[in-house]
Amino acid sequence: MHPQRDFTDIAVIGAGAWGTALAITAARAGRRVRLWAREPDVAAAVEQDGENTPFLPGHTVPADVSVTADMAKAVHGADLMLLVVPSQFLRRVAAEVQVLAPAGVPVVICSKGIERDSGKLMSAIVEEEMPGRRLAVLSGPTFAEEVAAGLPSAVTVASVCAGSGHGKQSLAARIAVAFGSATFRPYISDDVIGVEVGGAVKNVLAIACGIATGLGFRSNTRAALITRGLDEMKSLAETLGGRRETVTGLAGIGDLMLTCSSEQSRNMSFGLALGCGKSRDEILAGKAQVVEGVVNSGSVTGLARQLGLEMPICEAVHAVVEQGMDVGDALAALLGRPLKAEPKALNIALPHPAAKTIDQEIAALAP
Template sequence: MMHRQPRVAVLGAGSWGTAVAAIVARSAPTILWARSAEVAAEVNTHSRNSRYVGDTALPPDLRATSSLAEAVTDADAIVIGVPSHGFRRAVESAAPFVRPWVPIVSLVKGLEEGTELRMTEIVGELLPGHPAGVLAGPNIACEILAGYSAAATIAMPDQASAARLAELFRTSRYRIYSSTDVVGVELCGALKNVFAIAAGMGDGAGAGCNTKAMVITRALREMSRLGEALGGDPATFGGLAGNGDLIVTCISPVSRNRRVGEALGRGRTIEEVLAGMSRVAEGVRAAGVVRGLAERAGVEMPIAREVDAVINHGAAAAVAYRGLLRAAPGHELNGKGW
């Protein structure tokens, strides 16, 4: 007996949403939802999304729409790649058209300001009963669209659904591992952006490679401590969604969060930096949320604290680095601080 291919809706036509839609379109009928009718028309007419991914050719079978109802009504799986600050509104708007029990996969590497919720928690609130998970890893959209090899982890509440959904994303050059640690994988994506800003501040200030390696290594320790305190599996933070994504976001020249930090390290204010950006750097919004989560969990996160001080409290990046270096180091593995 033949089984039809699952229909997939990808919500969000930014660079990463478009890249994921291009991947999935090779294995299943896929529709990409764009807020802009012009973006949707270009995808349908020319197999391009020049606003977000330049001249990269998209699969000819990939369709797009600016209607949420059209995108999700017949979907067997929904992938959401809108920025964290627009995630709740997108889910609320789509909810009346989503069929029961359809799995929801978040691509978002951020936390909701005000509520401190992860994206899957928002799905649970607005679409109760729908299995909700996350796809995350060291994935630079332009490299994946160009055909470079990469890998990611998909986490769902149960292993069977994680393995089944992994098949939608897996290609010969895009390896997908599965997990049931939704909390850990989702926190990895949000936390690493904050630390990429810290690494970028060091780049902008000319701190050197030794310092950058120190910041990345200690940042992973902070991520692991908070993630475990909030219910994540400590092993997740050493994997693709944790250590892997942290490294690429801290070193890639196209990483938006690293570039924000670099500009701050050169003495620009956060207002000046954001005024010159057309795309979202999730770490900016997440910095204060992460500091609040750490304080309530009783977890010391000196690097995250200093990033929050620069972004939200007017501190200078150079002062933040001096503050970190003044702190006396303790035991490398069991110490609580920096």
């Protein structure tokens, strides 16, 4: 038995670039969509011009998508709700939606991050603020602009699988069927934690790759950062109860490769500007869109410390972004760590033979 294409009225909460792209995708798949924008002027502009100029210019928002700044109107009659807001705002928005939304309507979390003060994943926040609702998470290697343009893209949708048929009737499977189209391909998972960890950590690692690029380093450096960063991601996911296998999929290495390899990524471009010598405040001044890795550099490293995990790349980014450490010094400290075995079972740690001179060599290589 195949899952029914049974979600027909979808509320998308958050009209940034990704929320708008998902609303367009849902409409393209034949769903009726209401898109909520916090800013009334954004809602009015989309309704008038058929385009979200502030956040996703150049892409038509279909007539099947109605846009409103009225949360109650957005969720009224919905049979599925997507939360697509920056991670640091998710708790507040989830609480607002819970009061207004019909009982029993499932939630799809499309925010990527870890809450700073509590160290909680987005799913834990939603469970606290929206108790009793079924939830799923959606993540993957997707630039909003390409999804909105209808270019082939794939994501992972994860929920706790239930019922017969190996999860065919799970919430994730039903969401995949509701959103699937000729160019938007959702894959189904039951590893909510693994998918969430991938989405949170990749933004921090993208900043690291951007910094290295800004310093003038090239493909070898980026490949090393991505590979060792993936190991940090796997360790955190596994410690929290996720599966390492999930992190080698779309929501892990897929999203990591995309975000670390293109200046379309806000996190990578932020790191690039840092590596070129700009300050954090200078880069962020006047930006309408949130750079998630800036917030999550603190929340990811804070959680890793609580769990007793080593995440040296994320720690280096945190030192630069939040503690003002010089980018060259941070990279030198990272490169000068003891030499270790790649299989952790070997349990080898040797003093780095060039540790005392790495900072000078890095300074000489940087433009």
